[in-house]
Amino acid sequence: MRYPSVVPPRDALAVRPLVVLGFVSALLFLGAFALRVAWLPVVPGFDDAEHLRAAVAWQQTGRLSTDGPFVRVPLWPALLGTLSHVFRPGTAVLVVQLVSVFVTLGLAIAFSRRVSAQRALPLAAVAVPVLLFATSPQLFLYAAHAVNELWIGMLAAVVLFLGTMRERRGIGALGAACGAAAMTKLSMGFLSVPALWFSWPGEPRRRAGRLARLGLGAALVVVPLVVLHAVQRPGLPLDNTSAFTLGEYTPQEWLALGDPRERREAALANFWGNLAGNPTGYARDAVHRLGRWITRPASADFALYVPGFPKRTVGIWESSVLGILLVLAVLGTTRHTAPIWIFVAAIPLLCAFPVHVPFTPKIIPIFPCVLLAPLGLARLSALGKGEGDQ
Numbered sequence: 001m002r003y004p005s006v007v008p009p010r011d012a013l014a015v016r017p018l019v020v021l022g023f024v025s026a027l028l029f030l031g032a033f034a035l036r037v038a039w040l041p042v043v044p045g046f047d048d049a050e051h052l053r054a055a056v057a058w059q060q061t062g063r064l065s066t067d068g069p070f071v072r073v074p075l076w077p078a079l080l081g082t083l084s085h086v087f088r089p090g091t092a093v094l095v096v097q098l099v100s101v102f103v104t105l106g107l108a109i110a111f112s113r114r115v116s117a118q119r120a121l122p123l124a125a126v127a128v129p130v131l132l133f134a135t136s137p138q139l140f141l142y143a144a145h146a147v148n149e150l151w152i153g154m155l156a157a158v159v160l161f162l163g164t165m166r167e168r169r170g171i172g173a174l175g176a177a178c179g180a181a182a183m184t185k186l187s188m189g190f191l192s193v194p195a196l197w198f199s200w201p202g203e204p205r206r207r208a209g210r211l212a213r214l215g216l217g218a219a220l221v222v223v224p225l226v227v228l229h230a231v232q233r234p235g236l237p238l239d240n241t242s243a244f245t246l247g248e249y250t251p252q253e254w255l256a257l258g259d260p261r262e263r264r265e266a267a268l269a270n271f272w273g274n275l276a277g278n279p280t281g282y283a284r285d286a287v288h289r290l291g292r293w294i295t296r297p298a299s300a301d302f303a304l305y306v307p308g309f310p311k312r313t314v315g316i317w318e319s320s321v322l323g324i325l326l327v328l329a330v331l332g333t334t335r336h337t338a339p340i341w342i343f344v345a346a347i348p349l350l351c352a353f354p355v356h357v358p359f360t361p362k363i364i365p366i367f368p369c370v371l372l373a374p375l376g377l378a379r380l381s382a383l384g385k386g387e388g389d390q
Contacts, residue, residue, distance in 0.1 A: 079316025163198025332376030
């Protein structure tokens with residue numbers, strides 16, 4: 001697919017129907033979320049207790065909490081805590097989650113209009129994936145919780161959108177998105193790999209300029225947060241969540257190990273001991289965990305916190321939405337958009353490699369996939385024709 005010119009041709013998708021689609025999809029999501037709040041109690045779970053406690057500490061004292069066992073990367077609690085000056089902590093969570101959803105809906109619609117400048121993309125091909133995304137149970141289930149996967153998913157959509165712009169504008173913002181992902185969860189700094197790939201093509205001098213702007217954008221986010229962390233906490237940021245999942249400790253054993261640095265070192269020592277002692281067995285178990293991660297709906301976690309949660313029904317719904325968007329996104333991928341799959345494919349591997357498998361990140365792939373899915377649906381239905389097939 002060639003990138004479109006700055007001024008879209010006449011066969012590009014009209015703005016007005018896309019604006020209507022944006023409003024409809026946003027209202028559909030808000031309606032589903034309202035039903036979720038009315039019918040399903042918001043029970044604290046997942047990362048809520050730790051993230052909100054750290055956010056309140058930031059709001060009240062302007063300092064990063066030193067006792068949070070799983071919160072050692074500063075951006076997420078600082079973001080929630082800053083918004084808590086305007087809203088209550090629970091409302092601050094809701095604001096960030098809704099913004100993540102709405103920004104992604106806007107990016108998906110804008111990306112489809114850009115694609116349609118080269119391929120006569122029908123409105124229906126855009127509407128189906130967008131409405132699927134807006135009614136994903138993962139979205140409105142997690143929007144009431146302080147998990148940061150919706151935020152990271154939005155950042156992945158931003159990287160895909162900015163990285164595939166023909167004019168190569170927004171490289172600094174592309175770097176900032178990567179820095180924000182890393183400072184939310186260190187392992188999500190892997191988002192910088194597709195960003196680098198997007199920024200690489202071209203003759204060496206221009207490439208150097210783009211990479212410099214990419215690095216500057218990331219540094220403007222990372223450096224202040226690392227300095228803040230180093231001043232208010234001992235040492236550099238630690239992702240204790242990732243360290244915990246690598247070791248075999250139960251949460252109770254983990255909390256009894258001492259301060260955050262001691263806990264991290266103990267978990268990593270336990271991991272390296274297991275891996276060195278039986279690398280073949282560890283690899284075999286990791287493959288088994290990968291299969292379970294792929295087949296188990298993330299929404300099943302709610303059954304641990306909400307009595308009578310319809311795990312089977314919601315799980316089928318969640319898996320259907322995720323599966324459809326993934327297939328359509330694969331069909332809609334071109335050589336220009338393919339680098340984002342480096343990040344998307346890494347997510348299950350990053351989750352299945354540790355002993356404790358996190359399932360919440362299963363929501364992240366649907367964010368970039370909703371941008372790619374319209375072209376895939378158009379190809380699948382043979383509705384669109386034009387240069388986008390190249």
